[in-house]
Amino acid sequence: MRAKHFLLCNCNTQKKYRQKPNKNEVAAIQKSGELSVPIELTIKQLSEVLLHGCNCRASAVKGSSQKEFISQQLIALDVDNKNESTKHMLEHPLLPEEALKKVRQKGLEPFLIYQTHSSSEKWLRYRMLFYLSEPITDIKLAKEATEKLVGVLGSDGAIGYGDTCVTNPCQILFGTHYKEPLYCNYDAVNDVEDILRLPSLNSRDLKPKKPKAIKTNANIEAIKRHDAEYLRNKLGSRDPIICHSYSEFYEYVQHLDMSELLELEEKKSFTCILDDCSDQKPSANIFITEYGIWKYHCFKCKRNLNILQLIQKLGSFESAYQSYQFIQKIYNIEMVESEWVKQTRYDLNDIARQLSGDEFDEQCPTASKNIRNARTTLLQIVTIAQQTVSDERKSKDSGELVFSISSRQIAKAINKPQPKVQNYLKILIYHKIIRIVPDDQVPEHMLQRALRYAKSNRHICFYSIKSFVIDHLESVEERGISWKANNYKVKGISYEMFYRAEGYEVAAELYPNSSKKKIDTDIINKTPTKASDKRTEILMEITIELIAEQGFCTEKQILRQIESQKRFMDRQLQRSISEIMTANNLVKVRANKVLKAKYHIQTKGYPIIIIKA
Incomplete structure (x- = not known):
């Protein structure tokens, strides 16, 4: 057999x-x-x-x-x-x-x-x-x-x-x-x-011995004089290559064979081909990264260029658009944008316009104040989204653009600490300005790529942005009013804060990957821990006693009553204050002259106080 x-x-x-x-x-x-x-x-x-x-x-x-x-x-x-x-x-x-x-x-x-x-x-x-x-x-x-x-x-x-x-x-x-x-x-x-x-x-x-690559050749000279016709006859495809967006075009160009474009038989140790490099020894090489992207590197002039950047440098192009057009002519690439791509790009440009002017502030006055510190983060997200518009990035459920971002990526771009950016993202999600896209609605190729390159098995989140039409802006403002009514603060942002104030549905919307927990073989909704419940009870008792004694209290007064772990209890207060106030029919107000006189408040200014509704 x-x-x-x-x-x-x-x-x-x-x-x-x-x-x-x-x-x-x-x-x-x-x-x-x-x-x-x-x-x-x-x-x-x-x-x-x-x-x-x-x-x-x-x-x-x-x-x-x-x-x-x-x-x-x-x-x-x-x-x-x-x-x-x-x-x-x-x-x-x-x-x-x-x-x-x-x-x-x-x-x-x-x-x-x-x-x-x-x-x-x-x-x-x-x-x-x-x-x-x-x-x-x-x-x-x-x-x-x-x-x-x-x-x-x-x-x-x-x-x-x-x-x-x-x-x-x-x-x-x-x-x-x-x-x-x-x-x-x-x-x-x-x-x-x-x-x-x-x-x-x-x-x-x-291998048969090959001569070392020289400083220039016919292909390199053709790039320098912008002779697309010459290069197209040698390298171009007879049938047009269709790209439906500039992000798709950019992705395709990154994987073009750089050695074929430059007509270099040796990929390693050749003389740098850039005119302003004084390389006399073979110091340059081309290679493919682990993501399949071709790169040109010279140890003499310290340049590390992708194929677009190399063409721009060799051809002394003064605009990126001109170099894109040049590459399109060489490889017979046609840009055919779908209506969805055009619409999505227009919507993103419109979002940037509204955020940069007064229109968003006028339609969403409360939400605008709530996200004021997150505004730079939002504009950076819009910029990232604009660079990724492609038919292949359409979500399965809503048909919106899907893109992935990391807080580290944004923090580096806007020069802000990463923990702050993480909180800003949650503020934007809560206000329905951006949305977390569930994995089952993410295009399969995007999900597979994320799984492949995720480090330490960390989950990569995907997002979408809805167009700033008036109906959507009204829902954004509703969330803005809700944020203010629930007395949310950046310091308290967490799954627990939203769960205690508005329940599981809202908390899971912001934290979909940590909204469940496993007990034995059962998967159940995540709830606050017994320890946090105990801390909340202590804070609630102190609040009730202070109001019973003086008719009002402030958050600072509540924390003064805590003997230990004040910083920890401060964070717990921010997470639990909405639940404490709702359970005891309390409200937060600014103490005006009348209230200061009524409660005999001696401090300067007009502090925020907690009183019976």
């Missing part, structure tokens, strides 16, 4: 491609996270999904970067039959049966050989897949095993070294539209130790 050989790798068994994905589609694959979860397959099952056009990674990774490497039990060798110097087909291409003979001479056996999407009758290109006897959990060993296996064929110049799957275990391996394999053997197992004992042929020794 034939044994079933299992391996763990990242594979999408559902989405099929009839041709090699273009750059736009590759960026979408990386962004969607469809290849970010490892699954277990037999080598026969993996062969079948690849032959039906599905994609996989050679390794198992939790995400998409080498930093998240788990293991590798599959090695892929690409035989492109291409001369790396001329980029033309080899005069004597290596046929599959010849490649098979070479690897068998080393005691190796592939379980699958298949033609890649790029293969044709005139130019045969194929991929050989090798199954290892055990998974390799050390990424350095995985790379070493791959390089040594490459060396078996590399002396003939048959391997396409431009394909980073040779050295990157996390690279996407595309399936094929050729449904019949060139060769298969599902009993083929290769001993890891046998591969590691192969001669140590460094992949650099296998």
